Amino acid sequence: ACGSDEEADTGSDEGSTGGGEGTEETSDFKVAMVTDTGGVDDKSFNQSAWEGLQQFGADNGLEEGTDGYTYFQSNNDADYVTNMNTAVRNDFDLVFGIGFLLNQAITDVASQNPDTNFALVDDVSEGDNVASITFKEHEGSFLVGVAAGMATESDQIGFVGGVESDLINKFAAGFQAGVEAVNPDADVQIEFAGDFNDAAGGQQIAASMYGSGIDVIYHAAGGTGNGVFTEAKNLKQQDPDRQVWVIGVDRDQWEEGQVGDDNVTLTSMVKRVDVAVQDISTRAMEGDFPGGEVIEYGIQEEGIAIAESQDNLSQEILDEIANYKQQIVDGEIEVPSTLE
Amino acid sequence: MDVLTAFEILVKSMLFASAPLIFTALGGVFSERSGVVNIGLEGLMVIGAFAAVVFNITFASALGGATPWVALLIAMIIGGLFSLLHAVASVSFRADQVVSGVAINFLALGLGVYLIKDWYGAGQTPKIPVPFYYERIPLLYDIPIIGPILFNNYLTSYLAIFVAIIAWFVLFKTPFGLRLRSVGEHPMAADTMGINVFKMRYIAVVLSGVFGGLGGGVYAQTITQDFSAGTITGQGFIALAAVIFGKWHPLGAMGAALFFGLAQSLAIIGSSFPLLADVPNWILLSAPYILTILALAGFIGRADAPKANGQPYIKGSR
Amino acid sequence: MDYVIEMLDIRKEFPGIVANDNITLQLKKGEIHALLGENGAGKSTLMNVLFGLYQPEKGEIKVRGEKVKITSPNVANDLGIGMVHQHFMLVDTFTVTENIVLGMEPKKGINIDLKRAEREVQEISDRYGLKVDPKARIADISVGMQQRVEILKTLYRGAEILIFDEPTAVLTPQEIKELIQIFRTLIAEGKSIILITHKLKEIIEVCDRVTVIRKGVGIDTLDVEGTTPTQLASLMVGREVTFKTDKTDSNPKHSVLEITKLNVKDSRGVNAVKDLDLSVRAGEIVGIAGVDGNGQSELIEAITGLRKVTSGKIELNGKDLSSYKTRKITEAGVGHIPQDRHKHGLVLDFPIGDNMVLQTYYHKPYSKYSLLNNKEINKQAKKLIQEFDVRTPSEQTPARALSGGNQQKAIIGREVDRDPDLLIAAQPTRGLDVGAIEFIHKRLIEQRDNGKAVLLVSFELEEIINVSDRIAVIYDGNIIEIVDPKTTTEQELGLLMAGSKNKAGETENV
Amino acid sequence: MFNQFSRWQKILIPVISVILGLIVGAIVMLVSGYNPIEGYTALLSGSLGEGFYIGETVRQITPYIFAGLAVAFAFRTGLFNIGVEGQLLVGWVASVWVGLAFDLPKVIHLPMAILAGAVAGALWAFIPGLLKAKLRVHEVIVTIMMNYIALHLCNYLVRYVISDEQNTTDRVPESASLKSPFFETLTEFSTMHYGIFLALAAAIIYFVVLEKTTTGFELRSVGFNQHASEYAGMNVNRNIILSMVISGAFAGLGGAMEGLGTFGYGFIHGAFSGVGFDGIAVALLGGNVASGIILAAALFGILKQGALIMPLQSGVPTELVEIVIAIIIFFVASSYIIAYLLQRLRKGAK
């Protein structure tokens, strides 16, 4: 799939042992993932990862459960290590840790279990048997920034983050750069709710932003983002002619924006954790596990994209996005990944 | 942002953020006025949110525009039924009321999420099809200046204020209220006056369930629009704080809830003022909580709970 | 016979105890019938049975000749039975009217018709001369007034038979006089009354007949006319009781407590003690006589460090205590038997043993290096229980489980055992039976005889006169007169307490 | 709260409650189509089935003991500390901070870092204590509010003060770590650390301070009856503050266990950990006495840890455990009715 390395088969001998040549039929490769506290149905990257794993299972005739593929849900930060270990103890060949919160846990458990392969999503861990999967969220954010910059009528744009962190800053930085690229006059206001689960706070921030003239808000705030959609939908419902847009995050949030016959979701920045999960799983199964490497999924690797629901984007915007997308792929534009 | 807009947003977000707290706090007032401590408000909100969302999703196609209202009704009924557990434990079984309240919180969240997983195969429901939307109140909205500020909000926000006034009337102007309060102050005296202490307490606790359910239903149908373990995260405790802050008075509790909503929106709006731009983020985020503590320490001070609050009534003892 | 109430062979058991063992009580119409017995004899229980709060195991009740089952206070109310409880059943935060109409509120639409209720309360109050303000809050009115509210509650419900459980224990002499007047009015209106009291003189003064019970068993019912207090007392206790407390003349020595120009504010910030001077000497008991609310509580609280002194001096053996904290004052040699034993005297949920060392737990031998020595604590408790005849299953029993009399004995034991130079006793015998009272008086006098100073505050003139060596009359925050108990009468004292210094005037009604 | 019950009742009631809770849990599983035996087997094997799981369970029990002690201590002195969650958080961050800021030999460094946790928790609880004592402000509100403030403050500290704008701090050095290679080997790489010994020691301290010292005598006395305590010469306000401070110190220590043991670092929290709230249940289930708290914490640890593996091995959602816990608490709360039924049973047997 992705045009990088080919070597690195450190300790991945059992990666495809029994399977041998017959990749088509059932292999005894086993793969598991450990969620962060968001849970497997967080409508965000945990869910996306799980969808990837399910797809991988289906493609390779694996069974859901201890003998094929499964997930472990963490209810608490302290559960990561337990879940990682449970996966190891159940002889899973490859264990994904979903989210940067699992970094320390995966680093520890990986060093204790050199015979198992691990993959960490969203952060970088050291260790020969750990593959680090990161995404170039700033690139995707740049593209939706382009959309925002062009769609805005007021030249005022908002960004709502959950809790301030490197990861969320990446979204903000790329977004800001994208807006800047197409609409230097536009202002991007960045706010953090301090919480990923405060829908009321999200709605209040959105009310404040829309009230002050902002007409496009990009959120990277999980459950707090629910409130952003709520506010936008309310405004739209009341005044269908008013321009209010939300840009979704992580997956296609079109459904969230539906209000009567209108939809307030301008577009979404999609992070294809599923693609990455399938990719890494396949490589591990084929004995090509990229242990010790950092694999960045960006636009080029199809790990980052604009949502498929594009009804609210004009052709002009779509063209511009395609244009910038090409420039990013070609390396003509270096999207910043940190603020300032 | 000009002052008027800022003000409009301030008031608007205060109103919608407070409404669920007002309802729930009113429930707390009823319960505690009858002498039953209720730290299970959080759980009652959870169960209300759960019921409203599930109902909304299930019956939206059949009920159309009336769905969220009927869902509220269902949330009230389910909340009331659920609170019966607290009533049985703390009134009939002489349970430690704090303990029983803690159990309510655990049970509501556990049961709610368990059932969601069982029914929807996910830890989170889909979005509700028919949420509440802001409404412009006819005529009032047209009043210059204050119209748009005050009269463009969820109907439930006005309902909350209206219900608080009703609650005040019921509690302080009717025989029922007098009896309920007497049971919370001196149950034995009430008993000797022929008032059925147990019955009054049952009614009060069930009312707290009804109101808590309503609060949760409103929160879920106005703000989050779905249900998961993360829907109600501490709002019930804030409502409990509002009960005490408001000195166990319906209008006081309403005021406290509004204050809280205001502090929260101030904190949010504040960050867009250049003046406050240099204030560390955590202070702005904590502002509502800090302001509440300051308000209590500064000018509210001590509050006396109903005298028999927290004590099971045991007939024939003193 | 036209009995309005007949309680026949009533038996009521509590876990492990028979509170009423086949007691019979018959009440004639229009009489005041006394129910007499020691603490814990079962009087309240019997009356609670009559009022429907308890169900008897056995026996029958007839009201106006008809057999009835009184299953709840509601039923009692309907039968015209009203009860004024030993511990008031009033909601502090409510107004007088609200308390009275509670449960039977007149309505206008769905509102309470407060106007009408207040008018009705006023009417009944006027009719029986009760003089209550329907709009006042219970928390703001005097204990005597609260009791009248209790009476009004029964009258508002149309009670024909009124039960009074120890109504006079908490009243000032003046208030008792007024209450007796109210009794007479009630009887004149055709009501009948059952009266529980430990004050034998009252019985003889107002009652027609008396039923005596002892340890749950009915002893006798007799006409009051012709009986004497001594007779009644021995009937009740089952042995001879002496009334006049035996004591020799006092032999006062140096001054122990010396108060000069003391000013103290009450909780509302009003001056309650004003330029007060007082001295108590070693080897004497000074009684403070006064109507409740004339600064007695504030005075005691000031001496014991519980209330801030605005100005003035409180010297104990020459050392000024006025700025000391309670603990230092205690250590300086002050003992305090507080007026409210439940609220201030004991930690009811602590075992009686721990209560015995409530001020001394941090001293040797009860603790060492901050560690409690439970063996010593229990040893001390056992000693006091023995010495002061505290009836309790063990020193581990929570104080809550003891009867009022025994709780009081425990407190007195604790305070006396510390052997303080100054012992302050506030209402030490309130609500206790004659046997217990006798015991406590003896202990106070013993303390005096050991050369200690004793300050006694009481609303009971008889107690003051019997026990004190000097009587200081307090009025409006000031000691207005010091009198010799041997040469004074209750009559005189009553006048002084009403503030009429040296001038014999009409002080009848307040 | 079992004051009115006899000794055997005090022991029997929680046991019966636990059994009833498990029965109700089984019924819930049956009704929703799971096999309760499988469910509970999974739960047990996931908490006690192997050395590793025992290690993790013990690790989970550690903060529960501290949180339970914290809530219980306040309870016993008449105060309701809902702020354990926040006190735990500040204790966590403070201990990590000290762990990272100094370079000292272990004998000094580790105790200092642990102490920092206790002090931070104590300070955080001092505020509601002071407000209660001086201004009669209800501690329930203040502690609830302080939880949120702690969350935001700690996130800020982790990001901008202790780390260089990172999501997590560095790991504390070995000299300030509670991690135990010995236990890790023994339990096949569980995160069990030395904190459990501190927790047990804390329970003993709790018992001694409360039941055996003059300070505890005062605290309990004030808890039961402020007026009588004041009359007996105790300083009520001082005791209220002291009680909150000690309670907060226990909570802060619980945080230090997480910061120096379980995790070994601090990180940005998107929400509360829940340990503090669980502490309320632990305290109440344990009857607010030290031995009870240890047992209750153990039960909680077992249930919570075992729950993780239930979905995998039996399909039962983890939330079942919350339901079971809730039911257990209910029955403990309703101990009067159980005692009553026990008495009836006994009589019937005679």
Ligand SMILES: Nc1ncnc2c1ncn2[C@@H]1O[C@H](COP(=O)(O)OP(=O)(O)OP(=O)(O)O)[C@@H](O)[C@H]1O
């Ligand atoms: N609720 C109760 N539960 C158990 N025992 C009780 C209860 N009430 C009273 N008793 C017992 O019944 C006996 C009678 O108590 P009661 O209160 O009737 O005494 P009393 O004559 O009114 O005493 P006093 O003069 O002190 O008021 C007591 O010895 C007590 O042990």
Ligand SMILES: Nc1ncnc2c1ncn2[C@@H]1O[C@H](COP(=O)(O)OP(=O)(O)OP(=O)(O)O)[C@@H](O)[C@H]1O
């Ligand atoms: N609920 C109860 N359970 C057990 N015993 C009780 C209860 N209520 C009262 N008693 C018992 O009743 C007895 C007498 O109580 P009572 O309160 O009538 O005494 P008292 O001297 O009148 O006290 P007080 O002065 O406070 O009225 C005591 O022995 C007490 O143990």
Ligand SMILES: [Mg+2]
């Ligand atoms: Mg009595």
Ligand SMILES: [Mg+2]
């Ligand atoms: Mg009595």
